Amino acid sequence: xxxxxxxxxxxxxxxxxxxxxxxxxxxxxxxxxxxxxxxxxxxxxxxxxxxxxxxxxxxxxxxxxxxxxxxxxxxxxxxxxxxxxxxxxxxxxxxxxxxxxxxxxxxxxxxxxxxxxxxxxxxxxxxxxxxxxxxxxxxxxxxxxxxxxxxxxxxxxxxxxxxxxxxxxxxxxxxxxxxxxxxxxxxxxxxxxxxxxxxxxxxxxxxxxxxxxxxxxxxxxxxxxxxxxxxxxxxxxxxxxxxxxxxxxxxxxxxxxxxxxxxxxxxxxxxxxxxxxxxxxxxxxxxxxxxxxxxxxxxxxxxxxxxxxxxxxxxxxxxxxxxxxxxxxxxxxxxxxxxxxxxxxxxxxxxxxxxxxxxxxxxxxxxxxxxxxxx
Numbered sequence: 001x002x003x004x005x006x007x008x009x010x011x012x013x014x015x016x017x018x019x020x021x022x023x024x025x026x027x028x029x030x031x032x033x034x035x036x037x038x039x040x041x042x043x044x045x046x047x048x049x050x051x052x053x054x055x056x057x058x059x060x061x062x063x064x065x066x067x068x069x070x071x072x073x074x075x076x077x078x079x080x081x082x083x084x085x086x087x088x089x090x091x092x093x094x095x096x097x098x099x100x101x102x103x104x105x106x107x108x109x110x111x112x113x114x115x116x117x118x119x120x121x122x123x124x125x126x127x128x129x130x131x132x133x134x135x136x137x138x139x140x141x142x143x144x145x146x147x148x149x150x151x152x153x154x155x156x157x158x159x160x161x162x163x164x165x166x167x168x169x170x171x172x173x174x175x176x177x178x179x180x181x182x183x184x185x186x187x188x189x190x191x192x193x194x195x196x197x198x199x200x201x202x203x204x205x206x207x208x209x210x211x212x213x214x215x216x217x218x219x220x221x222x223x224x225x226x227x228x229x230x231x232x233x234x235x236x237x238x239x240x241x242x243x244x245x246x247x248x249x250x251x252x253x254x255x256x257x258x259x260x261x262x263x264x265x266x267x268x269x270x271x272x273x274x275x276x277x278x279x280x281x282x283x284x285x286x287x288x289x290x291x292x293x294x295x296x297x298x299x300x301x302x303x304x305x306x307x308x309x310x311x312x313x314x315x316x317x318x319x320x321x322x323x324x325x326x327x328x329x330x331x332x333x334x335x336x337x338x339x340x341x342x343x344x345x346x347x348x349x350x351x352x353x354x355x356x357x358x359x360x361x362x363x364x365x366x367x368x369x370x371x372x373x374x375x
Contacts, residue, residue, distance in 0.1 A: 011093040012053025013126050013152035015085040018078060020048040021135070025075035036072060037065055050152070055086045062086075077134055081118060088122035096158060100165045105172055110190075111183025114274045117266045117295075124193060127162050129153040166191040167202055174206070181221050182276055185228035192232025200236035203229060219254040219281040224262065235305045243349045246312050254281040256316050260292075263313050267295045289321040294331045300338040302347035311348065315355040318362070325363055336363060336370030 023033050023044070030048070034041040046052030054062070070079060090109050097103065105111070121132035129151050154162065170187035173180040188206070191199045206229070216223055226249065230241040250256055258280035264270055265279070269287035296317070299310045314335065318325055325332045339360050342348055348356070 010053040010056045011089045011096075012047070012050035012055055013154070014088045014092070014122050015054040015082065016048045016050040017125075017149070017152035018081060018085045018122075019054055021138075022069055022074045022078045022082070023048070025078055025138075026069075026072050028072070033072075037068060053089065055089050075138060077138060081122065081132075081134065084116070084119045085122050087119055088126070091123055092126055092154075092162070095162055095165050095169065096154075097165075100168050101172070105169075105180050105183060108169060108180075108183055110169065110186050111173065111180050112275065114182070114265065114277060115186055115189075116268060116273070118268065120190070123190070126152045126154050127159055128193065128195065163191055163194045163196075163199065167199070170206065181225050185225040188225075188232050189228040192235040194236070197236050200233065200238060203233050203236065204238075215248045216251060216255060218252050219258050221277060223249065223255060223258060224277045224280060231306060231309065234309075237305075239305070239308060239349075242306070243308050243351070246308055246349075247351055250312075256320075257281050257284055259313060260284060260316055260320060261287075263296070263317075264289070264292050267291050284320055289317055289324045290328050290331070293317060293324055293328055293335075297331050297335045297338060300335065300342060302342060302345040307342070307347065308349050308352045311342070311352040311356050311359075315359055318359060325366065325368060329368075332363060332368050333370050336360060336368065340370075 023030070026033070028036070030044045031041045034044045037044070043052065047054045047057075057065070066079065066082060070076070087109070094103075094107070094109050118132065118134055121130075121134065124130055125132050131151065166187045170184050170191065173184035173187065188203065192203065216226075227245060230245045233239075234242040250259065261270070261280050261282060261284065262277075264287040265274065269289070269291045270279075293314070296310045296314045299306065300314070301307060304310065325335075339356055342356060343353060343360075
């Protein structure tokens with residue numbers, strides 16, 4: 001993806017570290033890979049360190065390198081994430097640029113298309129140092145002698161600047177006659193990941209200033225915007241706005257479809273990127289639901305900041321996809337096992353408790369049972 005004005009600054013931390021993991025998955029040394037790619041060792045070393053960003057390599061060369069890595073036996077999961085890693089570096093470079101208070105909002109790649117879980121994971125890999133979900137179960141090469149970076153982590157000052165700049169971008173995207181709703185909501189969502197919890201007050205003030213609607217008669221472009229703000233507040237430690245949104249912002253089928261389509265898109269069941277949120281209220285087509293069910297069930301934990309939203313989405317998903325539970329016995333057993341401690345806890349809302357109880361009764365009525373490990 002390229003900018004439409006002046007050339008954007010390049011960064012290469014995420015792509016470089018992923019490139020390192022791809023090389024180690026073959027496995028080859030930097031010298032050996034350089035020979036196979038017909039480049040010098042310094043080039044491979046510079047790509048991996050980010051000193052010579054891989055994102056600055058001409059597209060034709062990138063395609064050739066990627067195909068050659070595949071032929072050498074690179075891990076396919078890591079290789080498939082290379083495009084998203086490049087976009088993560090592009091977004092990081094644009095957000096961290098020093099002139100976010102004066103830049104052209106339309107040139108911000110954070111507002112160019114709807115984020116996915118994998119892309120967001122890759123951005124947060126650099127910002128928070130947390131390994132992306134898709135890479136956590138992959139075999140990692142044994143560490144070398146001496147200090148070795150465990151990820152593409154930004155400096156402490158860059159991490160602070162990232163979250164501070166998100167506040168600026170969100171405020172600018174919400175101002176004026178030509179609001180950029182997508183940029184606003186995605187900046188708010190990422191700002192909610194701030195581990196210092198300093199975003200909570202800003203999000204509350206932003207919501208109050210804009211008098212953001214949390215009650216809807218049907219879907220509108222402001223629906224996902226409000227959803228992102230309340231999920232960010234939940235991530236900052238205040239679950240009540242999210243619970244209120246779940247109770248008041250799903251009045252019709254369009255909103256329920258939006259919740260499911262967005263969730264399916266988020267986890268990758270919809271295989272193509274969307275440039276805006278308009279796809280959300282459409283028909284529930286092009287995706288099955290198995291990946292989404294597993295994703296939601298894995299996050300049914302009392303301490304998860306979005307546990308109430310996850311319960312509601314499981315409830316809506318099983319209502320929309322009647323045979324999904326039978327098609328996914330392992331996920332269904334895990335769902336029943338995880339339901340027990342949730343129902344025994346005081347960490348979910350009354351609506352979540354009602355929906356989860358309905359799920360359990362329905363599954364048991366169909367003859368489905370858990371493993372008995374829920375207690």
